[in-house]
Amino acid sequence: MRPSKKLLYRNGCRTGCLACCFVGISLAALAQSDSISLFDGDPSKNSFLWIPSDTTDWTRHFHIGAVVGLNISANFTMSGQFNISGNNAATGIYDDGYVRPDQTGDKTYTSFWGYNNASQYNAAAGTLAMHSSTSFSAVGNSKQDGGPFPGFDMVYGDNLWYWKHARVGWELGFSLLPVNIKDNHPMSASVNQTTYTFGTGGIVMPDAPYRGGPSGEGPIIPRSPEDIATDSIATGTVSGNRTLDVIVYAIRFGPSFYWDLNDYLGLSLGAGPSVGIVSGNYTFNENILAGGISSHNTGSFGSTDVVFGGYVNGTLMYHVINDADFYLSAQYMPLGSVTFSSAGRESKLNLGGQIYLSLGINWPF
Numbered sequence: 001m002r003p004s005k006k007l008l009y010r011n012g013c014r015t016g017c018l019a020c021c022f023v024g025i026s027l028a029a030l031a032q033s034d035s036i037s038l039f040d041g042d043p044s045k046n047s048f049l050w051i052p053s054d055t056t057d058w059t060r061h062f063h064i065g066a067v068v069g070l071n072i073s074a075n076f077t078m079s080g081q082f083n084i085s086g087n088n089a090a091t092g093i094y095d096d097g098y099v100r101p102d103q104t105g106d107k108t109y110t111s112f113w114g115y116n117n118a119s120q121y122n123a124a125a126g127t128l129a130m131h132s133s134t135s136f137s138a139v140g141n142s143k144q145d146g147g148p149f150p151g152f153d154m155v156y157g158d159n160l161w162y163w164k165h166a167r168v169g170w171e172l173g174f175s176l177l178p179v180n181i182k183d184n185h186p187m188s189a190s191v192n193q194t195t196y197t198f199g200t201g202g203i204v205m206p207d208a209p210y211r212g213g214p215s216g217e218g219p220i221i222p223r224s225p226e227d228i229a230t231d232s233i234a235t236g237t238v239s240g241n242r243t244l245d246v247i248v249y250a251i252r253f254g255p256s257f258y259w260d261l262n263d264y265l266g267l268s269l270g271a272g273p274s275v276g277i278v279s280g281n282y283t284f285n286e287n288i289l290a291g292g293i294s295s296h297n298t299g300s301f302g303s304t305d306v307v308f309g310g311y312v313n314g315t316l317m318y319h320v321i322n323d324a325d326f327y328l329s330a331q332y333m334p335l336g337s338v339t340f341s342s343a344g345r346e347s348k349l350n351l352g353g354q355i356y357l358s359l360g361i362n363w364p365f
Helices: 005-011 018-030 032-036
Strands: 060-070 072-083 097-099 113-115 127-146 149-163 166-183 187-199 232-260 265-290 293-321 324-332 337-342 345-350 355-364
Touching: 060 166, 060 324, 072 166, 072 232, 097 127, 127 166, 127 232, 127 265, 127 293, 149 232, 149 355, 166 345, 166 355, 187 265, 232 293, 232 345, 265 337, 265 345, 293 337
Parallel strands: none
Antiparallel strands: 060 149, 060 355, 072 127, 072 345, 097 113, 127 187, 149 166, 166 232, 187 232, 232 265, 265 293, 293 324, 324 355, 337 345
16 A cells, blocks of 8 residues: 555656665655645544545555465374384285295295394204284374464455545465474383294305295295294384475455555554364374384374464554555464374464564555
């Protein structure tokens, strides 16, 4: 927004180049009190004056710009027993090796096997141990601060009344903010492991690590284990990351209060209710280490939720030319929190103190 068209017409094109803009700001600041007396409105009245539809003044505006979200955090919590997705003993894939059918079609023996560590081979007994971690139990929590998060913001508004030199109206705003917060906090875990023992049949054991192929050539071992030990519990650690990756869509609507500080600067204040739609995914990519054996665990789940809150903002506009402004805006928009949870995993996105800083272009009309 800006002074009336007739006033800017008298001012002419003072902003033909950037240097003239800065000179004009300095001159306007010196003559601020004289300039204000020419603005539309009636400073002698305390009542609101309806702005007529045929006014020569600018009443409506639209602005669009980049936004940065600050003061956003997330709490991550795990509690319970969790399945491990990485390996599948039923198909012959283990945490520290594999035993799978080769291309010969032999149902008893195979050359398609491999192992990682020398400790898996018991030379005295002539056996090879494979391990599979099936689940783990863990309890832990952490809080992670995020940001700044870049996004997008736009506003449409209209002025309905004069009050002295100010204009009173309304604004409807929309912002889109991608938020990505990671938790890399390691935690202790109790890991359930199963041991599968294979006979080696007196072969010359290749040194670890060994990777046999499916061709049928090379040392062979039985395809089926000769013993499967009862699940054991080993104390281990869970590392890796848990990530909350969401988009916050926020809509706000409320009254606005605008006035021109001088010929080149305008200030707008607004407040009102807001609503947010939060949609995205919780993903995890973890490594579970127990007894020197590492397992890989991945997965994700998603959710969409609606939260309600309010906003207050202040916007400073610099009138570059007759029909365009640069603007800088600061906004506080608390929206509460959103919880993503599934099977003992939980992440709470904290939006109760979020601050938006926005910079862009405003078009009055």
